[in-house]
Amino acid sequence: MRHIISMLLENEPGALSRVVGLFSQRNFNIETLNVAPTDDPTLSRLTVTTHGDERIIEQITKHLNRLIDVVKLVDLTEGAHIERELMLVKVKAQGSARDEVKRTADIFRAQIVDVTPSVYTVQITGDANKMDAFLQAVTPLGVLEVARTGVSGIARGDKVLSL
Amino acid sequence: MIARFLRDEGVEYIYGYPGGAALHIYDALFRQDDIKHILVRHEQAATHMADGYARASGKPGVVLVTSGPGATNAVTGIATAYMDSIPMVVLCGQVASHLIGEDAFQETDIVGVTRPIVKHSFSIRHPSDIPTVLKKAFYIASSGRPGPVVIDIPKDMTAPTERYEYVYPRKVKLRSYNPVSRGHTGQIRKAVELMMSARRPVIFAGGGVITGRASEALTALAHRLNIPVITSLMGLGAFPQNDPQSLGWPGMHGSYESNMAMHHSDLVLGVGVRFDDRVTNNVNRFCPDARIVHIDVDPSSISKTVHADVPIVGAADHVLNEMLNQIGQRTEAQEPLDEWWETINAWRDERRGKLYEPAAAGEPLKPQQVVEAVHRATHGDAYVVTDVGQHQMFAAQYYRFNQPNRWISSSGLGTMGYGLPAAMGIKLSYPDEHVVLFTGEGSFQMMMQELSTCKQFGIPVKIVNLNNASLGMVRQWQDLNYKSRHAHSYMESLPDFEKLIGAYGFKAITVNTADELEPALEEAFRSKDELVFLDIHVDPREHVYPMQVPQGAMCDMLLSKTERT
Ligand SMILES: Cc1ncc(C[n+]2csc(CCOP(=O)(O)OP(=O)(O)O)c2C)c(N)n1
Numbered sequence: 001m002r003h004i005i006s007m008l009l010e011n012e013p014g015a016l017s018r019v020v021g022l023f024s025q026r027n028f029n030i031e032t033l034n035v036a037p038t039d040d041p042t043l044s045r046l047t048v049t050t051h052g053d054e055r056i057i058e059q060i061t062k063h064l065n066r067l068i069d070v071v072k073l074v075d076l077t078e079g080a081h082i083e084r085e086l087m088l089v090k091v092k093a094q095g096s097a098r099d100e101v102k103r104t105a106d107i108f109r110a111q112i113v114d115v116t117p118s119v120y121t122v123q124i125t126g127d128a129n130k131m132d133a134f135l136q137a138v139t140p141l142g143v144l145e146v147a148r149t150g151v152s153g154i155a156r157g158d159k160v161l162s163l
Numbered sequence: 164m165i166a167r168f169l170r171d172e173g174v175e176y177i178y179g180y181p182g183g184a185a186l187h188i189y190d191a192l193f194r195q196d197d198i199k200h201i202l203v204r205h206e207q208a209a210t211h212m213a214d215g216y217a218r219a220s221g222k223p224g225v226v227l228v229t230s231g232p233g234a235t236n237a238v239t240g241i242a243t244a245y246m247d248s249i250p251m252v253v254l255c256g257q258v259a260s261h262l263i264g265e266d267a268f269q270e271t272d273i274v275g276v277t278r279p280i281v282k283h284s285f286s287i288r289h290p291s292d293i294p295t296v297l298k299k300a301f302y303i304a305s306s307g308r309p310g311p312v313v314i315d316i317p318k319d320m321t322a323p324t325e326r327y328e329y330v331y332p333r334k335v336k337l338r339s340y341n342p343v344s345r346g347h348t349g350q351i352r353k354a355v356e357l358m359m360s361a362r363r364p365v366i367f368a369g370g371g372v373i374t375g376r377a378s379e380a381l382t383a384l385a386h387r388l389n390i391p392v393i394t395s396l397m398g399l400g401a402f403p404q405n406d407p408q409s410l411g412w413p414g415m416h417g418s419y420e421s422n423m424a425m426h427h428s429d430l431v432l433g434v435g436v437r438f439d440d441r442v443t444n445n446v447n448r449f450c451p452d453a454r455i456v457h458i459d460v461d462p463s464s465i466s467k468t469v470h471a472d473v474p475i476v477g478a479a480d481h482v483l484n485e486m487l488n489q490i491g492q493r494t495e496a497q498e499p500l501d502e503w504w505e506t507i508n509a510w511r512d513e514r515r516g517k518l519y520e521p522a523a524a525g526e527p528l529k530p531q532q533v534v535e536a537v538h539r540a541t542h543g544d545a546y547v548v549t550d551v552g553q554h555q556m557f558a559a560q561y562y563r564f565n566q567p568n569r570w571i572s573s574s575g576l577g578t579m580g581y582g583l584p585a586a587m588g589i590k591l592s593y594p595d596e597h598v599v600l601f602t603g604e605g606s607f608q609m610m611m612q613e614l615s616t617c618k619q620f621g622i623p624v625k626i627v628n629l630n631n632a633s634l635g636m637v638r639q640w641q642d643l644n645y646k647s648r649h650a651h652s653y654m655e656s657l658p659d660f661e662k663l664i665g666a667y668g669f670k671a672i673t674v675n676t677a678d679e680l681e682p683a684l685e686e687a688f689r690s691k692d693e694l695v696f697l698d699i700h701v702d703p704r705e706h707v708y709p710m711q712v713p714q715g716a717m718c719d720m721l722l723s724k725t726e727r728t
């Protein structure tokens with residue numbers, strides 16, 4: 001099963017490498033990884049998506065919790081949650097394809113954020129499925145470059161991940 | 164600041180080797196008398212000395228090395244300590260802050276290199292941080308599930324241009340690190356219910372019982388319920404082996420009765436063990452009828468290899484005492500264990516007197532009988548240190564341990580060369596005790612330069628070289644799995660050990676046949692103040708048995724060259 005694990009990490013040098021190193025050292029897989037500052041300057045928030053059966057996910061969360069730099073951790077997939085990713089895609093946009101890209105972007109409620117005579121740069125947000133579906137739709141038109149942020153997420157309702 | 168902190172932290176010895184990036188620290192050590200620095204001959208030895216000291220005393224060992232090669236030489240010792248959860252603080256010099264990242268002379272990213280083999284690491288960013296960082300390091304290294312902590316100290320941090328006030332931090336708090344101690348009462352109740360109703364229970368106690376100083380509670384619990392006790396190799400001595408309830412240790416070369424009992428049990432109470440593959444054999448065939456209760460301070464140890472039916476996160480001491488407490492309050496009777504004990508005693512009888520054949524007077528000795536003789540010569544209460552190989556297994560099998568912290572051996576990593584420095588670390592702090600090293604001619608040659616350290620600081624360990632002129636354990640595997648093709652397991656060109664040891668001014672005695680053993684031991688163990696090296700030529704064809712059959716269950720064992728279960 002796919003899991004989204006989010007954690008608050010000490011904003012210390014080396015903290016990120018400990019998390020990433022743990023995954024390779026213990027043979028756990030990382031599908032996406034996203035790290036950014038939080039409202040508290042001493043903490044960053046890190047979100048990974050990973051695959052594994054229950055036993056593996058239990059091991060992953062236990063080992064992550066064991067890292068001194070990991071302050072708090074939650075497996076978002078255990079409850080209702082919101083998952084978002086942002087993707088920027090450069091698509092060929094010449095001739096009839098130019099309209100086609102625009103139409104597809106509209107259907108996905110994506111925005112065209114940069115334009116040249118031959119290329120549209122499209123920005124799209126949503127969950128991973130939506131990203132994949134959009135990419136599939138525009139691939140025949142000629143995808144030139146893809147930049148994805150990796151998944152970020154938050155629990156629904158009153159539950160918060162904070163100190 | 165570092166020297167003052169170490170004094171205030173109560174550190175008596177530090178083991179190390181100087182070099183450019185550590186020179187300010189060495190200068191500070193020179194100008195004080197509280198902490199004694201032991202100059203080793205290779206940084207790996209410094210880490211093993213600290214490790215030996217830590218295993219015997221339960222307190223963290225402290226190492227000081229310089230940057231680059233000094234730090235990389237320490238890596239094997241850090242990994243050894245990590246695998247066996249041994250508290251250690253390693254201070255590494257580093258090039259000055261402004262040079263970091265420029266491939267400066269003797270620059271190595273030691274925090275990066277050691278990341279997978281430390282409990283945690285720090286880099287000092289400001290001189291005023293030194294006392295708190297060191298305090299955190301000692302706290303992390305020695306609390307919860309202990310382990311090594313590396314501190315990277317850029318040279319400019321130890322020669323600040325300004326002066327900073329030093330205050331010893333009595334306590335530190337880390338918001339993200341709070342090791343649990345109390346176990347969950349409800350989980351403990353479930354475990355107790357299982358223990359009262361089990362018909363074939365065993366206790367399986369590991370290094371966590373020794374680290375957690377829970378031997379007494381364990382012994383009380385075992386006696387209270389009359390449950391047989393098996394200890395892991397790391398747990399040797401956690402339960403007295405002269406107690407009739409002791410079945411020894413299990414696993415690849417474990418005792419017949421312990422492997423049989425564990426395999427046939429209906430309840431395993433694991434305490435501070437990690438169910439590693441050298442114990443379980445094929446995990447899919449591990450203890451088919453048993454429920455598993457697993458107590459450990461480290462949640463990530465639980466259900467890592469073997470699924471725990473009742474996981475209990477907590478310190479062994481607390482959890483075991485709480486069990487005793489709850490048992491005291493219960494009214495219903497425990498299931499009788501007479502039948503179980505009959506079965507176990509039958510297993511014991513099966514192998515009694517059949518473990519090996521001692522050599523007669525004029526013959527070359529069997530390694531097993533040497534260990535038994537050393538046990539007698541030291542009245543069974545020496546600190547026993549080993550290297551890695553057949554001699555290690557023989558020592559574990561035939562030196563019987565009745566106290567915790569007396570069996571000192573690299574179990575998880577299996578580091579050849581560990582023994583001599585570890586023994587030295589112990590002898591320094593326990594000068595009035597016998598510290599015996601069982602080694603092999605292969606392992607000994609990996610760290611024998613430390614004889615020079617023994618000479619400089621007067622460290623009189625006793626060295627028993629079980630010399631089989633071969634990398635015996637490798638040879639055994641080649642005999643069993645490679646049709647006796649002995650690829651590079653034979654040690655040609657061994658040194659003349661008497662001359663070698665003599666070169667350092669120490670006494671060496673060569674023993675060729677069985678009748679020479681007792682007089683040699685008598686001479687060697689007469690005093691506790693003299694380093695003696697016994698070069699004992701033992702039968703090189705001897706194998707370690709029992710030996711679990713690869714991919715089998717725990718109870719599938721070779722019992723000798725001709726018998727199997
Ligand atoms: C540093 C290191 N290298 C290699 C090994 C693999 N190894 C395990 S036992 C052994 C042989 C040890 O020989 P010796 O010290 O003579 O002990 P014996 O088995 O003969 O008693 C070897 C090479 C190891 N454990 N450690």
Ligand SMILES: [Mg+2]
Pocket residue numbers: 552603604605629630631632633634635
């Ligand atoms: Mg040998």
